[in-house]
Amino acid sequence: MSTIKIIPLGGVRENGKNLYIAEVGEAIFILDCGLKYPENELLGIDVVIPDFTYLEDNVDRVAGIFLTHGHADAIGALPYLLSKISVPVFGTELTIELVKLNVNRNDAAKGFKDFHVVDEHTEIDFGETIVSFFRTTHTIPDSVGINLKTQEGNIVYTGDFKFDQMAIPMYQTDYARLAEIGKEGVLALLSESANAENATPVASEFQIADEVFDTIKYWEGRIIVACVASNLQRVQQILDAAAKAGRKVVLTGQDFERIIRTAMRLEKLQLPSEDLLVTLKDMKNYEPEELIILETGRMGEPIKSLQKMANGAHRHIKIKEGDLVYITTTPSIAMETMVAKTEDIIYRAGGIVKQISDNLRVSGHANPNDLQLMLNFMKPKYFIPVQGEYRELAAHADLAHAVGIPYKNIYITGRGDVLEYKNKRMSVAGTISAENVMIDGLGVGDIGNIVLRDRKILSEDGIFVAVVTISRREKKIVSKPQITSRGFVYVKASRDLINESSNMIETIVGKHLESDDFEWSKLKQEIRDQLGRYLFEQTKRRPVILPVIMEATQRRGKR
Secondary structure, three states, rough: OOOOOOOEOOOOOEEOEEEEEEEOOEEEEEEEEEEEEOOOOOOOEEEEEEHHHHHHHHHHHHHEEEOOOHHHHHHOOOOHHHHOOOOOOEEHHHHHHHHHHHHHHOEEEEEOOOEEEEOOEEEEEEOOOEEEEEEEEOOOOEEEEEEEOOOOOOEOOOOOOOOOOOHHHHHHHOOOHHHHHHOOOEEEEEOOOOOOOOOOOOHHHHHHHHHHHHHHHHHOOOEEEEEOOOOHHHHHHHHHHHHOOEEEEEOOOOOHHHHHHHHHOOOOOOOOOOOOOEHHHHHHHOOHHEEEEEEEEHHOOOOOHHHHHHOOOOOOOOOOOOEEEEOOOOOOOOHHHHHHHHHHHHHHHOEEEHHHHHHOOOOOOOOOHHHHHHHHOOOOOOOOOOOOOOOHHHHHHHHHHHOOOOHHEOOOOOOEEEEEEOEEEEEEEEOOOOEEEEEEEEEEEOOHHHHHHHHHHHHOOOOOEEEEEEEEOOOOOEEEEEEEEOOOOHHHHHHHHHHHHHHHHHHHHHHHHHOOOHHHHHHHHHHHHHHHHHHHHHHHHOOOEEEEEOOOOOOOOOO
């Protein structure tokens, strides 16, 4: 008889950052490895990932990493984990290709090659456990759930899913397989909870496609469409609507284009016509009413990019009078304030904003009816709601109770809680370390509360102050550079960086002191430019650089 443990390292009491551990005997199965985007108080932080300490300490027991789909909340943290441990990675064809794109951009992980493509017919025998997969409906093709077949019963992880009776074949759920797994007997079900408290029916993708086309068809000016890069179903709808309306599509961002090209190569995305896509360089050859600009933004999040367009800070696009900004992604509750501010900025720039959620309830996640249908398919003995804030997990628990699962068999877990099934009984058997790990540029986990507190005052990437005292008369540095950093790096842990910066400043100042045309402004600007480049190369951060150059004066004696 095997002891079974289920441990969430992320994805509970929060949105995103999904990572769940299922231990069967001595083997550890990792289910998804995602990230989440920071909330407003985490100033300057790029993304947040799970704490991998437990996995690093038990790497010899890890059987593999099993992925449900290609969104950042399921695969985004994988390059950081693979830079620490080397274990096999299993996923569907598109998911693995998107993982490779992420891994190859990470210097510490890009040599990793141990990928394995699976599909809904794959079964992998690990002795005590057989891992298999079942097709689900989500906003990206090749989405699957994961089933771990053990001697004690099945452990099922749904991943992101919804039920759409009109889904096209590429996105259809395998209902027969769900019924089969449930009939075999499910010990524990881990099911997503993102929409558990919202009973409003979710529109079918056919309805959404019609809405997208109607919006694009009747607008007379230029259209800027904001979309999450990995929502390939929405991208396909936009491409189809553009072709029908006789418009060309401009893709912004290399990351987005790589995703699109990958999906097209795997025939998961279809171009309605070969000449549909237009480069940014050729955009000027078309009238505004002939174009759709498809914007996904950095790391696939488009809202901040829209702000840059409206403020004139975007590298390529500036929102102008008559532009329609069509937001085809449904913002999370945490993002609603930012979206409202973005709308205001766009209107000030002369644009018009329309959100797809104005007319339809749009989501790639299961509504309460879908969640209860999944529970009825599986009929689990124990239920663990995952992926959602606490209120969503609690709402999902109520839904499970309503279909007959007693509350004593439902576990609303926190990060790091250890659920143990032993002697035919599930219980909470302790906790492990599962803190948030913050990523800023190339820094992984080196940003803590002290730096974040400073950033609330200094904003974004902090400040870097260099104080130098010179004597122009003697053409020498009287006091070597004194460097102070706030909200940029933790100085005690970055001595090499500080020392190299000090040497660089000393070299620049010395060169200017020897020059016959010494100018304060040129000296300070060169320090900012060279030091700024160096700091970005080393940290991928851009702090405010403040050079303070003081001149020592000598008092003349009495004659």
